[in-house]
Amino acid sequence: MEKAKRSPQERRGAATTARAAALRLLLRIDGGGYSNILIDSLMQSGELPEGERALAAYLVRGVTERRITLDYIIARLASRPLAKTDPDTKNILRLGIYQLAYCDRIPAHAAVNETVALARQSSRGFVNAILRAYQRTVAEGEFPFPEKGGKNKTARYLSVRYSVNEPLCRELLAAYGESRTENMLRAFLEPPPLTLRVNTARTGRDGLCRELEAAGFAAEPTDASPWGIRTSGAGLPACLTGDTPTAFAEDEAAQLAVWVLDPRAGERVLDACAAPGTKSISAALEMEDRGEIVACELHKNRLPLIEKSAARQGVTIIRAVCRDSSAPWEGEKFDCVLCDVPCSGYGAVRRKPEIRYREPAESADLPALQKAILSASAEALRAGGTLVYSTCTVLPRENEEVVGAFLEGNPDFRADPFTLPDGTFAPNGMLTLTPDMPLGTDGFFICRLVKSDIA
Structure with a gap:
């Protein structure tokens, strides 16, 4: 494959570019931008090769989903309050910790080195120190999260563990109890399926499933909706495109x-x-x-x-x-x-x-x-x-x-x-x-x- 033929220098440059694109989007999200819109725009652009766009999108989505958890970790490791850290450095740290904590396929040395390279010269020592401190901490076991116990402590634990604001955790606990709330919040961190609603005036569900599978997509009928298909694969299915699509995206x-x-x-x-x-x-x-x-x-x-x-x-x-x-x-x-x-x-x-x-x-x-x-x-x-x-x-x-x-x-x-x-x-x-x-x-x-x- 083409990627395997690249030199180590090229691969390192590509990773840095992907992380730089991710940082740019994270800063825009901090300014009020919506991650799904910004990611869609990036993926449709020709700004980066496809693989690098995918890496940037993956990092943006992950950091956005885990922001409370990442900020908790950074605050525990840093000598200065997170609120006094400039936005660039804060998001660079989020990127670095996210890769170390949740990206098994990214080598730790690449996560540290390429992330540190994003920082201004004056901040690189600080960023490197935080990332190295995280590595030392988890080398001895899981990073210490807040303990459960009582309504407020449990809400704090769930907020940090699953990256959801604490008042919402309290409201969910009151409505659903601890076990159901934790299961729900854990599921909220799973990637959502692409679910299609079949245009039954143009095709049948079984036939569209076969078409999707023939095109390299996984496809299975939804369990409850008689019109739905869960699908996954690379790219956008042809049934969603063109002037006469045979389906549209809609959750079951x-x-x-x-x-x-x-x-x-x-x-x-x-x-x-x-x-x-x-x-x-x-x-x-x-x-x-x-x-x-x-x-x-x-x-x-x-x-x-x-x-x-x-x-x-x-x-x-x-x-x-x-x-x-x-x-x-x-x-x-x-x-x-x-x-x-x-x-x-x-x-x-x-x-x-x-x-x-x-x-x-x-x-x-x-x-x-x-x-x-x-x-x-x-x-x-x-x-x-x-x-x-x-x-x-x-x-x-x-x-x-x-x-x-x-x-x-x-x-x-x-x-x-x-x-x-x-x-x-x-x-x-x-x-x-x-x-x-x-x-x-x-x-x-x-x-x-x-x-x-x-x-």
């Missing part, structure tokens, strides 16, 4: 929200918070592109995203409208309503690692908005119709508590039990999925509500 949990809604051909469906439009498209496919879907979006500039996505998938019954879905509904009623509300997003931390650093207090006003959207959406539902309330968070105050408050004030609605195709049962009509569960989906909440058929 999001697919299940539409499955639970169960829209039928010829019905009128309201998608209250539709962008980017994948759930509307999924509903249109299930409806055989017969009926009507009104896809609401608050921000007018996002309407073309819904329209273009629908056109690429070949569905015609979606009508995108600019509307504040928390406003009272006035107009014709719908047979089904999907209420996939804005949320804190804590269920999606595998895909958007910055979310793990947002404290729950930052989203304290969301339940009021969610209740307003749910109440307004319920007004749009006909008697006897079905409403699905869903979020991509795992916090009960945005899920069960919102639904509970709604049901108390709306006796004409009831939660409707359901069973997923894999046998997962929601006896009270509510289901919280987390990545540590057998399905391995993102964190997601689904509730099915039915309106009394007495008008």
